Each structure stands twice: as structure tokens, then as C-alpha cells.
Amino acid sequence: MVENGPLFESLLQGPLRMLESLEQEIFGSRLELTLADVERPLRKLYGDRGDYKTWRNHLIRIVARRYASRSHDLRRLDLQRLEEVDWFQQSHMVGYVCYADRFAGTLGGVGEKIDYLKELGVTYLHLMPLLKPRPGANDGGYAVMDYRQVMESLGTMDDLAQLATKLRDQGISLCIDLVCNHTAKEHEWAQKAVRGDLDYQNYYLMFPDRELPDQYEQTVREIFPEFKSGSFTYYPEIERWVWTTFNEFQWDLNYANPAVFAEMLDVMLYLANQGIEILRLDAVAFMWKRLGTDCENQPEAHYILQALRALSRIAAPGLLLKAEAIVPPPQLVPYLGRGEATNKECEVAYHNVLMVMLWSSLAERKVALMTHALQQMPPIPSRSSWLTYVRCHDDIGWAVTEEDAAAVGLNGFLHRFFLSDFYSGRFPGTFARGATFQFNPKNNDRRISGSCASLAGLEAADDAEEVNRAIGRILLLHSMILAFGGIPLIYMGDEIGLLNDHSYEDNRDLARDNRWMHRPFMDWEKVADRHDWTSVNGRIFQGMRRLIQVRKKTTALHAEAAAYAVWTHNEHVFGLLRESPRGRVLVLGNFSEWGQAVSRGRLKELGFDGPLVELIIDQNLDAWSDIYLEPYQAMWLTEDERDAD
Numbered sequence: 001m002v003e004n005g006p007l008f009e010s011l012l013q014g015p016l017r018m019l020e021s022l023e024q025e026i027f028g029s030r031l032e033l034t035l036a037d038v039e040r041p042l043r044k045l046y047g048d049r050g051d052y053k054t055w056r057n058h059l060i061r062i063v064a065r066r067y068a069s070r071s072h073d074l075r076r077l078d079l080q081r082l083e084e085v086d087w088f089q090q091s092h093m094v095g096y097v098c099y100a101d102r103f104a105g106t107l108g109g110v111g112e113k114i115d116y117l118k119e120l121g122v123t124y125l126h127l128m129p130l131l132k133p134r135p136g137a138n139d140g141g142y143a144v145m146d147y148r149q150v151m152e153s154l155g156t157m158d159d160l161a162q163l164a165t166k167l168r169d170q171g172i173s174l175c176i177d178l179v180c181n182h183t184a185k186e187h188e189w190a191q192k193a194v195r196g197d198l199d200y201q202n203y204y205l206m207f208p209d210r211e212l213p214d215q216y217e218q219t220v221r222e223i224f225p226e227f228k229s230g231s232f233t234y235y236p237e238i239e240r241w242v243w244t245t246f247n248e249f250q251w252d253l254n255y256a257n258p259a260v261f262a263e264m265l266d267v268m269l270y271l272a273n274q275g276i277e278i279l280r281l282d283a284v285a286f287m288w289k290r291l292g293t294d295c296e297n298q299p300e301a302h303y304i305l306q307a308l309r310a311l312s313r314i315a316a317p318g319l320l321l322k323a324e325a326i327v328p329p330p331q332l333v334p335y336l337g338r339g340e341a342t343n344k345e346c347e348v349a350y351h352n353v354l355m356v357m358l359w360s361s362l363a364e365r366k367v368a369l370m371t372h373a374l375q376q377m378p379p380i381p382s383r384s385s386w387l388t389y390v391r392c393h394d395d396i397g398w399a400v401t402e403e404d405a406a407a408v409g410l411n412g413f414l415h416r417f418f419l420s421d422f423y424s425g426r427f428p429g430t431f432a433r434g435a436t437f438q439f440n441p442k443n444n445d446r447r448i449s450g451s452c453a454s455l456a457g458l459e460a461a462d463d464a465e466e467v468n469r470a471i472g473r474i475l476l477l478h479s480m481i482l483a484f485g486g487i488p489l490i491y492m493g494d495e496i497g498l499l500n501d502h503s504y505e506d507n508r509d510l511a512r513d514n515r516w517m518h519r520p521f522m523d524w525e526k527v528a529d530r531h532d533w534t535s536v537n538g539r540i541f542q543g544m545r546r547l548i549q550v551r552k553k554t555t556a557l558h559a560e561a562a563a564y565a566v567w568t569h570n571e572h573v574f575g576l577l578r579e580s581p582r583g584r585v586l587v588l589g590n591f592s593e594w595g596q597a598v599s600r601g602r603l604k605e606l607g608f609d610g611p612l613v614e615l616i617i618d619q620n621l622d623a624w625s626d627i628y629l630e631p632y633q634a635m636w637l638t639e640d641e642r643d644a645d
């Protein structure tokens, strides 16, 4: 029994000594229940070391210290979360993502915009990187210098904690980024390494010559080929090649060193104790390197996450971990836990494939590829959930596999080429106005930047009909992420149709990175028009708000409900069947600018043979007519219960 073991005894004398006995007991029982989940991955990572036990006990001591300093309010929240384990899967959950400065100036400013967020229906707010970054170019804050300080221009750590409380009081959970794969080269650890401290040199991956870097580079991919070539940077002052997967100023951490793991665990729990409810773990796929592989999605990257989760559950079981792994489905799904780690890794992860397929279908006006690709997705554990999104702060990479393309009669390479042409505005007749991001001449890969509205045709629209179509596309895509299952994330400005913003071109630190074109400043004047149904922004806002309200009350859209992509027998109309004991919803989406029909015969085959209600516009449909969809119309159909008796 751990509770009576010498470790627990020493914790009772040490970090836990000031707690009341009930709180000590809670810690003891959580430790006991979780220890196997801690040990399993930890042994795989560090079990071969002679000092394994010392490290394990050190980690548990960190957890005990952070548990002891967790506030009463947050302990209460932990208990609520343990009671209501599906809190983040329920259909009332709706997320919003923004840069604090671009949205409201400062953290205090964000606090003043809570009414706006509530009006939209938001229950989850992701504030983009806000921990102290390096000065100058910092990859949008993804080059952190100090994990325990907030970016000065936004406020202080106390302001962040206060904002978290204020949001929570209004039913909104705060999410921030924890950039755990790398630090800025200006971080204290990196600076110590530069000064020759060997302990800290071992925090990073450093090589005296090109021998190993050359070998690694044969198999790793280049992430930002336009910014720099290769994955290593030479620093003459230390005569070392340092592993830099992303930009030169972002140094990859060495998780083979347990000291790095311990530091990150402590940072994680420190942030949880500020009231952060969800941590977005950045670039997790890259956290472990292995010669001869692409150094992504290695089993050890999963063990790190599993161990972090198990340890954090002891001190802060309310905390959710979100994996940012933009990798193909077979590699992505395991971040939500599988095998022994089912429900024991990250709780949420981005559904990159859905996002890519939505844009692909819109360009092609056909849904076969999306239907097929989604049908191929492996299932996810019951206590996990997708984050669904239309746009985010990053570029769109065309994650279309050769197999999926071939299965529907397309050539993968040509289709990806087409999508890049289409969305960069090169393809004849395209409605999209985006730009190419990171052209890689070695494999012809071209990703895309651009705001939702610009990619959906609003920027190019020059008559009322084209504006209508663009609005139709924006709402169609959002109706899909709101009904798919998981937490839908609305990216700031998309709710009022903000276009590409080219002001970044005049900022020396940003100009090279055109992802800033879709990271605009909030336009509060446009927001002020949001109740005006005749304005473009008002139509988008009200349309989205309606979708959100309907989603919230449709409990059958709970994340746990199965989501099957179904063939509607109309190649322009996507079908998604949501099925659960709470009810069934058939989601239809017309991805073309022409009216379309889905036959009643097909609906009957899918099990819908009575009268129906379309939930978005609240319309009753008889039991026999075909279903007619306007251009870009979405429908959420459910059985008309009034007829059930």
C-alpha cells in the first residue's frame, strides 16, 4: 500500500504536512489509484536508469508540492470534474480561439469582452501563446523564454489567474498553450547551456559535428523549408549543432533526460494552479527522436504524455490535456489513448482531417473523398473528444493520402496540387483568395494561408449572389464542425467574416510568415453591426449563433455519440449520421452552388422512415418527399418525436 509506504510518509512530513487530514487522504488515495498509470510509461522512458526510483520519487514530490498549493476553488473544481466526467463532451461546449492582444489588447481587456463571448455561446476560450516569448520574431509566441511569466504587454501572471477565475465564474474554461517540445534559445536553460553548463546542455539535443545530424536529416521532414533548410543549427559560440525542428530560435528539448520531464511537469502543474483548465500541448509529435525514423510520433512521445497525464491527475484531476499533433489519422488517434492507455493519454486532439476535407469538398463541390477519408478514421476512446475546426492560426496542409484519393478515383498528388492552386487564388474561376505557405521544391508541397472568409469567397465576391454563396459556404463549414462531435472551435473573426489582413507585411518580425494574414485584429466596429441582419457580418454572426444555440440544446450531438460518414447517393451532398441513446441526427451538407436532392428512399435505408424535423430552421418535413437542399445548405434532421406515440 502506497499510503503507508515510506514515500507517502515522507510526503506527509514534507509537502503535505500543512494540509488537513482529509486532503492528505485524498492525495494518498489518488496516488495509490494512479501509481500504476504513472509507472507504466515512466519505466518505459527511464526504467533502465540506475537512478529510476529517485527520479520517480522526485516527480511525485513535485506533484505533492503542487497539490498542496492548489487553491480551494480549484480543488472544488477538480471534484466537480471527477463527478461530471463528460463535461467537455456535452453539446453545450463551444470553443473560441483568439490572440489576447488582437482580440482585446490585454488580459484585462479580454475580461471585458466576456459578454460578447457569452452572446455567441462560448464555454471554452483558447488564448493563443501568452507566456513570455523571446523578443523580436518568436513564431507567434511559440518560442517561450519563461513559462512562469506572461508576455509583458498583456499583463502579469496574476492577471492571468484573475481572468481564469472571472471566465470560470461565467461558465467559460480557459485554455492556453504549453509549448513543450522546445524553448526559445533565450530561455534560462538554453542560456546556461550556452555558457557551457553541461547539465543544461543535456536539456537540449546538441552535437559536436555533422555526423549524427546528417544521419537524422536523411529521414526527418523539414517543417519550415522557406525559413531554413534542415533541422539543425550551428552555434559557433558553443561549437555545437543544436536540434531546431521549427525556427532557428526554437531549441528542441531532450526528453531522454528525466530532468527535462520533471521541469515540464512542474510548469504544467504551476499553470494548472493558476486556474488554466486545458493545456494545449504544442507539437507533441516531435518530442522524441529516433535515428532512422522521421522522429515523429515515436512510442516514447506517447509515454511522455501518458506519464504527464497520470501525474497531473493526482494534483489537478480537473486539468484537460489537448494534443496538437497534425499528423495522419493512424498516427493521430493514439494521442487520445489506446491499448492499455485507453482514456489515459490526452483527452482532446485536433481533427485535422475533417478540416482539410471540408475545404477539399468545397473546392471540388464533391464529397466522395471526405466521406471515404472519414470512414477510414479509427474510433476514439469514449472519454476523449475531437476538437473540430474550420480555420486556426496555422496554415492548411493538404493531408490527403494517396490511398484515400485513389479509392475515389483521384490522384493524390494532383488533387493536393489542385487544392493549393485553388486556395491560393491561381486556379481559373476560383472563389478563394489565399496564399501559398512554405513551398517545398523537393516534394512540391504547398500549404495555404488565408482567413476563413477569404478562402470561402467573401473577399472575391463582387455581387450580391457571390456574397450569398460565400456566406453560405462559411455557415456550411461551421454547421459541420458544430454537428460532427467534439468541441467545435470558432476562430476569432470568422464569426463576422473577417478577411485577410495584410498589415503584417509592414512588421519586420512578422513579414516573412504569411500565416499572419489570417491572424487579424478584431474589428469591433463590425462586431457592433452583428444584430443587423442586412449586413454581411450580421448575417454570418446570426447564422452562426443560431447553429450554436441549436447545437447546445441537441443533446444527441454529445461527443460520445458515434459519427458515421454516410453516402447520400448524391455526390455533392455530404451525410453524417450521429447515433446515440440520446437520439439520432442525420447531418446533410450541400457542398455545391446548385440545389440538390437526397432521395427519401436513401433516407429510409439510413433508418429515417417517418416524418422529420430539420433543427436549424425548425421545419417539419413529411414522411415521403425527397429532401431538397438549397445551394450550400446544411440540415440537421431528426425524427419528429411528436409522432412517436
Ligand code: GLC
Binding pocket: 139, 140, 142, 179, 246, 282, 283, 324, 393, 394
Ligand atoms: C505548432 C503551432 C505553430 C508553431 C509550431 C512550433 O504547430 O501551431 O503555430 O509554429 O507548433 O511551435
